[in-house]
Amino acid sequence: MPGNPPFRLYNTLTRRKERFVPLREGEVRMYTCGPTVYDYAHIGNFRAYVFADLLRRFLKYLGYRVVQVMNITDVDDKTIRRSRELGISLREYTRRYERAFFEDIERLNIERAEHYPRATEHIPEMVALIQRLLQKGYAYRGEDGSIYFDISKFKDYGKLSRLKIKELKPGARVRQDEYAKEEARDFALWKAWSEEDGEVYWDTPLGKGRPGWHIECSAMSMRYLGETLDIHAGGVDLIFPHHENEIAQSEAATGKTFVRYWVHNEHLLVEGRKMSKRYGNFYTLRDLLAKGHDALAIRYLLLATHYRRKLNFTFKALEDATRAVERLSDFAARLESYSAGAQKPTKLSRHVEHARREFESALCDDLDAPRALAAVFRLVREANRAMGRGEASMEDVKAVKRFFADFNRIFAVVRERRGELPPELMKLIREREEARKRRDFATADALREELLRHGIAVEDTPRGTRWRWRK
RNA sequence: GCCGGGGUAGUCUAGAGGUGAGGCGGCGGACUGCAGAUCCGCUUUACGUGAGUUCAAAUCUCACCCCCGGCUCCA
Structure with missing residues (x-):
């Protein structure tokens, strides 16, 4: 891939990062x-x-x-x-x-x-x-x-x-x-x-x-x-x-x-200690899922520390990872629902290019995932800001989406959208909007509760009501 | 005994001589009927301790303290 820095991997045999050439x-x-x-x-x-x-x-x-x-x-x-x-x-x-x-x-x-x-x-x-x-x-x-x-x-x-x-x-x-x-x-x-x-x-x-x-x-x-x-x-x-x-x-x-x-x-530690079957201080994936933890959050947690560093697995860290995954997933949903009149790229498109360069050079440097994630999160903030102000153009958003999709093809931590909204739920959303217009907030809140029970979170923004799947 | 990896703000993680660190949390604010999401500000000019090298050190050197691992089935 032209434009990339060379991909370098740490080779245990030489104890050095080496340019990777198959x-x-x-x-x-x-x-x-x-x-x-x-x-x-x-x-x-x-x-x-x-x-x-x-x-x-x-x-x-x-x-x-x-x-x-x-x-x-x-x-x-x-x-x-x-x-x-x-x-x-x-x-x-x-x-x-x-x-x-x-x-x-x-x-x-x-x-x-x-x-x-x-x-x-x-x-x-x-x-x-x-x-x-x-x-x-x-x-x-x-x-x-x-x-x-x-x-x-x-x-x-x-x-x-x-x-x-x-x-x-x-x-x-x-x-x-x-x-x-x-x-x-x-x-x-x-x-x-x-x-x-x-x-x-x-x-x-x-x-x-x-x-x-x-x-x-x-x-x-x-x-x-x-x-x-x-x-x-x-x-x-x-x-x-x-x-x-x-x-x-x-x-x-x-x-x-x-x-x-x-x-x-490197190994993973649990609460600061080596994990092994011998010590019996280990968790299977099943254990964690049974406790209600999210598989994507576990994946994120495993990727969020550089692979050659010891990773200290704690439940606090898992909670943090869960929120980070939510933030990314919410962002992905927001990209989908965003619309704007402006077509021409703005400075946000330049931020995307910058983020991609950062992202690639981090991963090319012996798979530095934490640094790559930092670049992604910086862009998430920039894009959220631009979208919040309505400054992002459709061209920008396309560029962000492309990058974000590539990011997720590699990290695979963003929660998938679960398809289209069933018509009956769409109807509830419309009813709620009408109730809000009448300032009948009791009805509106009841409908919001009901939607939440179906896994739909609705949010009111200056540009209208948005919905997204909740886990 | 012999090898090796670490100690970065409240916390978890990047960085490895000068270029904005990121996540999560807390506090305050903006927006909102409420909520949520989001943004802004603060927490935050942080790098185990003590010396040294340098115009410049979290990054290099030396000493010391603490944590962890390999040498044995193990990811």
Whole structure:
């Protein structure tokens, strides 16, 4: 897009903001670490998905074709254990949470990725990748029959997390030695079947067992995006060991760069504390919606802090976000109902251009959403002022609408108008206006109450009565 | 132990040498029959503390205080 500053992204690999240029012109291939479907996802998880969504939407705004893959991890220790506890099949168990996941992301206005591969449906790809690693001498079979990646063979090991293997905390490695690994840091590519796996196993050339966790992302991303991808996104906690291991497996197998830009979102804190399932201080999206909170406000809250900063989730902040979303939504409604005689652009049109430049340069600077939002709100004030005074021309309003629509294509936080007004409600509005003309305010107020019960808020302005949908 | 991120007005968030910060809240005002939405003004010349560099520091340097995270399943 000419005129834009270059899009720069912070690459965890280099620890610098880098100009983003995809490998293939006009197309971005990105992979996002998706959910392990063993429970309802919590809002911390959604920060990662909402962030990836912002990234993909902005790339599209910049004119790229985006091919995004998000894995569904539907086999691991937890899913196996819990499905067995419930006495149902792994598939039945994981599909339940997979469905919930898709419901949740829809509530949050997260665009669908192009592919959602399930781990259980890509066993052959994983087996093939592991065989390649065995052939090349990067993997070995342990005494328990499992297959491990030998990190000592991969000299770049640690380049992403910048951890030196020797310096890792002593306590952590001792505990790991219960496995039949040659080196405590080696990780499993293939786990040989054991008692607690029950009927969950695959008979493959590697033996009877199931894949390790890390291998699925390498195998599935290569299957859908090729051996080198542009962007790989995920939470900071995945940098080590998961992403480090992905690099090791993938690059050892292909000899090529696996990922060109690694992007990681920071964690979310709840009332100042790390949120995790272990602490039990987590909220699922369902929890919050059940308490009456608005999905768009949650989305807004997740986007209103820069993605590389810790986000402190509090209910006060959620209330604030709710109001901010209302302000934007009210503004959108006002744009729709505004009319003026003047056609020629006024200085408001210049404000729109200015806001757009600010907006774009903020997002181009490593997706600085808070700065982009500030530009939007500044314009909202300018436009409200101009419309309030009747100074805005129709040309201005068109320009504002275009910008606002683009803004919302990226942020997706403005409440949609819920279609046209039913005729019977339109009739009530007219009756109320007549009552007001007669100065029969008792009737007018009663009608206003009634409309509100139907979700319609009416407002009297110097230029006549306006109505809008209320949530 | 080894790495790393922060502390910005009432509050939450941007900014990272000079160019109007934004949201939310509070108070007052304009508009209105009332309400709401909106606008204006105030809260507000804010940057953890102490030194230093500089014509200029929230931004750079050093020291210190406080909070949080990674090194282990985790977004």
